[in-house]
Structures are given as C-alpha cells and as structure tokens.
Amino acid sequence: MKRRLTALALSAAMALSLAACGSSGNSTSAGAPAQETAVQEAPAEESAGAQESEDADPAAREDEKWTGEISHISMTYLTFGQTPADMDKVVAKINELTIPKIGVEIEFVPLGIYDSLAQYPLWISSGENVDLINIAFQDISTYINQGLIIPLNDIVASSAPNISKMMQEYPLVDGSYKDGEFYGISPRAQTYGSGSSIMIPRRVLDSVGVVPEEDHIYSMEELGEIFAKEKEAFPDQYMMDLVTSSITGSRYGFYNSGLDALGTTNSSGLLMGKNSTEVKNLYATEEYAAYLNTIRDWYQKGYIHPDAATTSQTGTEWLTGGVALGNFVGGEPNQLYGAENLFGEPCYQLQTVEPFMPAKASSGAFWSIPITSKDPEGAMRFLDLMYDDTGELLNLILWGIEGEHYVMVDPAEDLIGFPEGIDSTTSGYYVSFGFYGNRAKEYIWDMSSSHARCQAYTDWAMQNKTKGYGFCYDPSNYADQIAAINAVEAQYLPVLESGSADPAKILPEFLQKLDAAGINEVIADKQAQFDEWLAQQ
C-alpha cells in the first residue's frame, strides 16, 4: 500500500510535469528564470522600482515599518534532493529583510520535490504544522477535495495587497477554485499563453539546407518534409524526443492550436479551435484519426524511434545522447536557452502552434496554506511580498545573495551570471525552480528570455483567447468515469501516439473502450457546465 501510494504520487508528478508540455501541447514554463519587462506591462507605479538592484534599502520605499507581533512562518522549500549548502545564510538574509518590513521570521523546510508528493498529505492529515506549501508537479484539486488546504479569498483580501492587485490582471488563482473560493496562488508567469515548438540544432538544419522562418507556424506536412531531409542526412538518428514518458496525454496539441480542455484534461472533452464552444471527444474526431495516420507514417519512415512506446529512457537522455535531433517543447522564447543547453549547441526554434490563451492559463504550481497552519495571516504576508514590484524577496529566494551566488551582468536587462570561479556545481546556492511570486521581476541568465521577447509572446497569445478563457470545469461528479477513462488512455495513448501500433486496428478499440468508460456522459456534463457559464457571461 505504501509503495503503491508513492508510486502513484510519483507518476502523478510525472504526468503533471509532462502535462506542462504534453497534455494539450502547451507549456506553462514552470521553471524558468526569465522575466518580462515590467516597464512595458506593469501598472505605472511599478516602473519606479523596476530598475533598482536588489540591495536597495527596502525602508526607503515602504513608508511604514512593522510594529505588530512577529510571525514565525515555516515554508516548504523544494529541491532536487540536495539542500543548498548556503540555504541558512540566505534565510538569514531574507529575515533581515522581512522581519522589519512585514514582521515575518521565515524558516525553510527543505524537501526533495519527489518527496513532497508523499509528504504533504501525510503532514497535513496528521496535524503537523507547516504554514506555506508549494504544490508543484501535482494536482492541487486533490488537496482541495480532501480538505487539506484552506480557502484564501478573505485572507488575500485582508493581508495581500500585491496579490490582490495582480490577480485582477493575471490568472494567478485559476485552476484552484472550488465553490467560488480559491485555494492556491500560482506565480505570476514570465509568459502567458499556450504554444508549442520544436527545437532542432542549427547544424542539422543548415546541413540539409532548411532555412527556418521566424514566427512561421509549421504544419505537420511541412515538418514531415523537413524530417525527410533530416532522415536522409542522419539515417541513424531520430527526428524527435518522443518517448513513452512524454505521452501522458495526447500530443495532438503539439501540432494544433486552440485546444482547450477547460481547466482539466482531454479525458473529459475539449474545445477545438479558439472560436469553438462545442466540447468534443478529441479521440473520435476525423482530425485526430488523420493525425494518428501521419504519426504512424513518421514512425514507419523512422522519424520516431521504434522503441518510443516502451523505452526506459527519457527524451532528455535521447537529446543529450544524440539519439534524437528534435525537442518538442512549448512555444515560449525562453525555451530556446534550455534546448541549447541540452543539445550543447545553437538551435532553431520552429513554432508548430500559434500561441493562444486557454481556460487554464496559470502554471501548474500553487502556493497554498495547509489547514494545520497556526498563522495563515503571517504566511500570507510573506507570500505577498514575493509578488511585490521590487522582486527583492523573490530574487533573494531564487538566486541567493548578489556578489556571492550571482553577479549582475546587465542591470538594464536584469541579466545575471555566475561570479568568477563559480558554476552551477560549485555554487553554494543554486536552485532554479521558478515558483516564487512575481516572476516578471526575476533576473535572467540569457537574453533569449529577455523581457521584451517574453512580452511579445504573451501579447501574441492574448490575441487568441479561446471561448473558454476564464472558465474551469468541475469534474467531481464524474470522478469514477474519469478514473476509468484515465486508465483507458494510459493503455492506448502511448502505442497510438508513438505510431507503434496501426491506428486502423487500434483506434476503434480505443474509442469503444472510451465509450464504455463513460466519456460521453462526462463530455455532456462538461458541455452543460460550460453552456451555463457562457450564458452568464
């Protein structure tokens, strides 16, 4: 039982982390240290502080100092298993800032991100005190439905001025609603919008004479032509990093814009196209059948690895090991830097989907307050400071102490780098989860994630809002059907979407099982809820 729960939790994490760029083909970039130009889109009063470096005196900007009682707040601090050596030093620095300013003495509870999946529910259900948790790579609805976290409406209104203001403008709390109350606050992302793209090393495309056009949207047909040329020149390699662990939902969205599962997954139906108001069963559409045929064709032509559906390796391993030549990711500009780091060489980014704004635009990570918190109000004060317009607390948590853990390379662009003689392996504080607060204020490491580029991407996506933008489906009445549908998807999607099975034979079987699991009832329910919401708009 224990083992299975852990396994469950792990897989949930995988599913969600990959869902970020898998389930409907759009990435929500939950980890990048880029930031948008505050001057461009932030409210006017922000611009004054935007250019200031992080060590400016906070008191100079804030007219009042904290006079009330000091709150002692514990906050989970997610790591990849190793607590940074200088964490305590950074925490001391943070307290120097927050105790006089907001009356919060913070304590970090370091926790491997994998461990967090199993630990949070246990801590909270057995009454252990923790004030602020970060629910990342897992589904917040589990926490909401099981009553593990508290609703935040009132507390945000009373003690979180920055968040209150920001959530008017950005979808910070979308996806955490239940019965009109919200339970989680996600970071203000660097970019908004769903898109997708494929990264291909420049060397490869140059050698086959393909000159990618920026901002062109490549169709499957065009991609097929490029892959054909690549395959001819690199017969032993494969054209994309498609592996079984990346098929947690349909990859149809990597090639088609405007898919909107209305805050949940495809298993309960989705809108197809930004002007659509009809909830459809993706898998039963002609478009999907055609897509599978193309994928099957790619598989047979050797663009997709013959073991894609069963491999024990990850897409990343294939990229770094030279097995695959293409990296499917979200469409955000800051993806390029990541891909180039993986490939170890310069890449082209070919957009495959026009960015758009679906119903659920917030990133997958949420900050929440467990029911065991003794001081929710103090926790909220601390959280709120992460969303302020100076980015001071945010960058302190994220990148550590200036001069010691990073140096400012270009203050105008907020570009930072490692101090001399230090790199990611020797730094005493180097964590790169972008979970914290107002990410538009994050310092960046590379100009491909510059504020201007990120903003341009968001603007592009904003022009393409789906009809479901702002709506969130509540699937709780159909949880059993959805569980059964999930199991059917887990069985069929990897073989179908990797091309390793003949869709002519397998697709009808898949559809029949989806029917039997009750997909149509769920879709009807989703449609009904959506229609009701539309009518109110």
Added chain:
Amino acid sequence: MNKSRKLRRYLPLYLMALPCLIYIFCNNYLPMFGIIIAFKKLNFAKGIFGSPWNGFNNFKFLFTTQDAWVITRNTVLYNVVFIIVGMICSITVAILLNEIRSKTAGKFYQSAILIPHLMSWVIVSYIAYALLSNETGLINNSILKSMGKEVVNWYGEKRYWPFILVFVNQWKGIGFSTIVYLSSIVGISQDYYEAARIDGATKWQQIRYITLPLIKPTVITLLILSLGRIFNSDFGLFYQLPRNSGILYDVTNTIDVYVYNALMNNNDFAKSSAASVYQAVVGFVLVLTTNGIIRKVDRENALF
C-alpha cells in the same frame, strides 16, 4: 481453582507472546481505523471521523471499467499459476540444494539464485528492456539476427507475455521461496533417510515418502497465505516489466495496474483505500474458506 492452575501453567507462554502481540496491535491494529477512509467522502479539515459517509461510492471506479472482468481474470489466473509453478519450482530447487554435498558449491548456488530477489522491479525492467527492445535489444540483435531468424517485436506481441511474466516472476522469487522450503527440509531428521537407505529406498522414493510428506505443513501454510493475496498483484511485475505497453494489456492488466492508471492523476486516498479493502476482503474470505476445508480434511495442518 482449575482455571487459575491453567493460567499459572500457561502464563509464561502468554508473557512470551505478549511483546510481539503488542507490537502487532500498535503497528497493524491501531492504524486500522484508516479502513473507514474507504467509506468516507474524505475531508481532512473535518478529520477522518468527521468526514461524511460515502457508502460504497469509493469502490465504484473499480467496476466502471469494461475491463473489470479482464483485470480480475488476469490477477486471479496469474496468481494461481504463480502459486502452483512457484511451489513446484522452489520445492524442486530446495531438494536439489539439499543434495549438494560441497559446502562451497551449495553456498554459491544459494547466493546466486538469491541475486534477482535483491534487484528492484525498475532495475529488472531495465535489464529486460536491454534484452528485448527492438532497436538495441540483445535478443533481437545478437541472437535472432545472427541465427538468421526474424526479429520479434517483444513489447508488441501478446502471446509471449504470459510466459515471460511467469518466467520472470519465478526467476526473481525462487531464491527467496527456496530458502523457506530449504529451512524446512534441512530440519528433517537424518534418521529417517538413514532408515530408508538401509531399506534400499531410491532417491526418488526418499523424496516421495519422506521429504514431501514432512514439508506438507509448510506447503499448506504457504498455500493458505498466498490465497489471501489472490486479488493482489505485484505492481512492478505487471507494470514495469511490460513497460506499460498498451498492446499487451489483455494479458498484463491486473487490478493493481488498473488502480494505478485510474488514480495516477489524483492522489485519492479514499479510492486507493477502497481498492485495497476490496482486495483484502476477497483474500480474507478465501483464507477462511480454504482453512475451513483443510480443517475438515486434515485438522492437523489447518492454520487455525
């Protein structure tokens, strides 16, 4: 009077039993209040006991699937085969091991066959993948190709998997289960064999008429205990080893795999608790029934 004398007589035994019973009580029985989670609409804010009752609703998802029959059939059939094949193989190996006179050789064999038990399923699945994959698999590329035979798409062909699963399960488990039987065989007094040898009994007769009857109690006990887990399946074996290949699901999908796939997007304690209660109840009924039958037939060997 009689009662107190009886108590005095058995008191030392009860006292000896006590520490372990206390442990079981603390470790296994105190947490059993958790079983009610399976019948609750869980809300920790109200506490486990304060959460509203949910009847059998948490069990529904086990049966909403069209595959309810397939997963039950697979789980039960594989378990039956595992129990029978496992018993035959491990008893055979235990008897063979018992025949080895050389201490070094005996230790070597025992250590060797225990190795697979020490590997996790994930690692076993990697090794199996190294052998079976299309592109780089050793069987396809080093053996079948060099023999001029057609390569096999192992993860795409259902018919091989019942054998692969049974084989790997034995391969991994035999070192461990052999030890259990071996300990029972080496416990048999040599006197019996001496006498049999003097009477001119062959090796086979010795096994047939001395070894097997004397380990019968162990066999029956292990049988009853394994029947209790007939609705449980080793998740690693059925999920990791076939690498979740959907084409193979007809022969690899079991209750545990289904529960995992159905709940993996949602860490739902109530539903996963319901699944394990369902498995336990079936197991419990089977254990009681089997034990009852055995008690009728062969009172000595019944478990309780």
Added chain:
Amino acid sequence: MKNQDRGFRIGAHIVLMLLSLLAILPFLLLIIGSFTDNAWAIANGYSFFPKEWSLKAYQYIGQQWSTIGRAYLVTIFVTVFGTALGLLITSMLGYALSRPELPGRGIILVFVVITMLFNGGIVASYFIWTQVFHIKNTIWALIFPNLLANAFNIILLKNYFENDIPRALLESAFLDGASELKTFTSIVLPLSLPILATVGLMSALAYWNDWTNGLYYLSERGGSQYYSVQNILNSMNNNIQFLANNATELAKAGMSGADLPSTTVRMAIAVVGIIPILAAYPFFQKYFVKGITIGAVKG
C-alpha cells in the same frame, strides 16, 4: 545405489548451475552497465561488451560519499538491531503459538493472520507513529514501523516449532522441571537454527532494502542524520529521474543535465545497494547446514 545417488547429485549440480547462470548473467549486465559510458548506453543500450567504459556513475555517487559512509553505519545498526529484536519477539510468539494446547491459540492466530490482509493505509499508520508514538526524526523511525515483525514470519516459526521439534523433547524437559523460557532458549532455539536463519535473513533483507520508513518518518531538517543507504540511493534515483524528465526546465536556468550519468547511475546505485547484502549472506548460510543434529540431542 551409490551410483544412482551420484547421478542424482550430478543432475542437481547441472540444474543449479544453469539457474545460477540465469541469475548471474543479468547481474553481470547490471554491473557492466554501471561502468558503461552514459551516452554510449543511451544510444546502444546495455551490452556485455560496451565499446566505451566510464567511471562517471560511481564518481557521481562518490560525491556524496561522506553522507553515504554514515548512512552505511545507520543501515548496519538498524539491520542488526531490528533483525535481532524482531527475531526475538517473533520467535517467542511463534513458540507460544506452536503449542496446540494453548487456550485461545486459534483466536491469536486469526488476530495475526488478519494483519496480512487488512491494513489501515499510510495515512493512518503515519498518524499513529508520529502522533501517538512520536518516532518522527528518531532512529526508531527506521526500526519500528512495519518491519519489526510480521504474520508471515510468525507463522513460519510457529510451523517449524510445531512440526520439526519433537514433542518428546519438550515433555522430557518439563518433566525435568525446566521452565518454558528455559526450554525455549536451551532446547527449542538451538534446534531451530535453519528457520531462525531464514526468518532472520528475510527480516534483514527487509531492513536493508527499506527506504519508505526513512521517506515518511525522517525529514530533511532534523532527521537527515538517520538516513539509511537506501534512503540516499533512492532519493538520488528519484531525483535523477525527475531531473531527466524536467531537464528542459532546468536547462533554462543554465543547469545542464547533459553531463549527468542518468542511465548508468541507476545501475551503479543498484550495484552499491546489492553488493553488501550479498557479502553478508554467507553469514546466514552457515545455518542452513544439512542435518542439524536433532538425532544427537535425542541420543
């Protein structure tokens, strides 16, 4: 007669040799895999004859050697202590249950067997162990939850005591005025070395391989000094997997997963976990010696 015995024995050697090969070859593949160059392994799979070798996987593990060294001490302590204590209480209960005349034996057996089938789940276990017994972030967290005794071992011992220890021996001891405890320690236990070794081995394996207790009951802050080897290896494994799955995200922060020996390190981790227990195994084996001298005691 002798010939037939020899034939049987040769046959036994051949079968066991084959079985051993079946077990050792994959293990060899595992070991070789751990010494293979990561990129080569990704492109070509694991092979008995890799073209490129590398020590990187072990270097990666070695980076944490200081923690692993202490963790080995913890693991050894927990394994030895837990196994000994578990064996003690389990065999005492097994002994009591092995006496058919014990009043209430059936009820106690049912009480024991039920625990093999029903469990309250992790939420309830966690609650009991942390809120009632307060073992969180203590060394007991690795020893008590789940591992100390289980129904299977109790029943194995009970069966052995019941079936393989001649009744007559016990009765004559009682006639001589020996107490239960004395009979148990000086007659029953010495005659039960094979089963004690078996149960001890199972229990030791369970302690050695367990990482869930550490995961649940030790926290990074306050409990990390008690991490066992498997805790560390397992967390390394999971985090590597996580890193590999989210490398794009990390790479955006300038952290490259490219030089992480992701594939081969899993193999190395398995090797590091298996070798010590394999080395300790012969210690148990010497109690599986054939023909424990029951006859001699009788005589």
